[in-house]
Amino acid sequence: QSVLTQPPSASGTPGQRVAISCSGSNSNIGSNFVYWYQQLPGTAPKLLIYTNNQRPSGVPDRFSGSKSGTSASLAISGLQSEDEADYYCAVWDDSLNGRIFGGGTKLTVL
Amino acid sequence: EVQLVESGGGLVQPGGSLRLSCAASGFTFNNYELNWIRQAPGKGLEWLSYISSSGGTTYYADSVKGRFTISRDNAKNSLYLQMNSLGAADTAVYYCVRDSSGHLFQDWGQGTLVTVSS
Numbered sequence: 001q002s003v004l005t006q007p008p009s010a011s012g013t014p015g016q017r018v019a020i021s022c023s024g025s026n027s028n029i030g031s032n033f034v035y036w037y038q039q040l041p042g043t044a045p046k047l048l049i050y051t052n053n054q055r056p057s058g059v060p061d062r063f064s065g066s067k068s069g070t071s072a073s074l075a076i077s078g079l080q081s082e083d084e085a086d087y088y089c090a091v092w093d094d095s096l097n098g099r100i101f102g103g104g105t106k107l108t109v110l
Numbered sequence: 111e112v113q114l115v116e117s118g119g120g121l122v123q124p125g126g127s128l129r130l131s132c133a134a135s136g137f138t139f140n141n142y143e144l145n146w147i148r149q150a151p152g153k154g155l156e157w158l159s160y161i162s163s164s165g166g167t168t169y170y171a172d173s174v175k176g177r178f179t180i181s182r183d184n185a186k187n188s189l190y191l192q193m194n195s196l197g198a199a200d201t202a203v204y205y206c207v208r209d210s211s212g213h214l215f216q217d218w219g220q221g222t223l224v225t226v227s228s
Binding site for chain 2: 002033035037039044045046047050051054056086088090096097098099100101102103104
C-alpha cells in the first residue's frame with residue numbers, strides 16, 4: 001500500500017474532462033513538489049507534469065496539474081483515445097527520506 | 111538525444127546477486143543525478159535509489175536498504191545497481207532514470223528484466 005493514494009481506475013468518453021487525484025500527507029505533498037507521469041502500454045513512463053503544474057515541452061496543454069494542501073490532481077481535458085494509459089504521481093517524502101510514487105491510476109477512454 | 115541503456119538483467123536464484131548497469135549518452139553525464147526505479151509485472155512504479163551527480167550522496171527505499179547499492183562511474187558514463195539477497199519480490203523491470211533541473215525522473219531507459227526464481 002503506497003503512502004500516496006490514487007484511485008486505481010478512472011474513465012471518460014472522448015472530449016470529456018477527467019481528473020485523477022493523489023492524496024498524501026504533510027511530509028510529502030504538503031511540503032514538496034508533485035510530479036505526474038504517463039505510462040502507455042508496454043512503454044517506459046514519461047514525465048507529464050513537473051513542480052505541481054508545469055508541462056515539459058511537447059506535452060499538450062490538455063494536461064494540467066494542481067496541488068492544494070496534502071493533495072494533488074491531474075486533469076485531462078478534451079479526452080482522446082491515445083490518453084488511455086496508467087498515470088502516476090510522485091513526490092519526495094521528508095519522513096522516509098526518499099522519493100515515492102502513488103499506486104497508479106489506469107485511465108480508460110470509453 | 112539522451113539515451114539510457116540498461117543491461118545485466120536475467121534469471122537469478124533466490125538469495126543470489128546481480129549487478130545492473132546503465133550506459134548513458136547524449137548528455138554531460140557527471141552533471142546529472144540518477145535513479146533506479148522498478149516495476150513488478152502488472153504492478154506500479156517503485157523508486158529504489160538515487161545518486162547525486164558526484165556520487166557523494168545516495169538514498170534508498172526501505173525495501174532495498176542494506177541489500178542494494180547504487181554507484182556510478184563518471185569516467186565511463188555509467189550507473190550501476192548491485193543487488194544482493196534477491197527474493198521473488200524483486201522480480202521486476204528495472205529502469206535507469208535521469209533527473210534534470212526541476213524535472214524529477216525526466217528521462218527513462220527501456221528497462222531490463224530481473225527474474226528471481228529457482
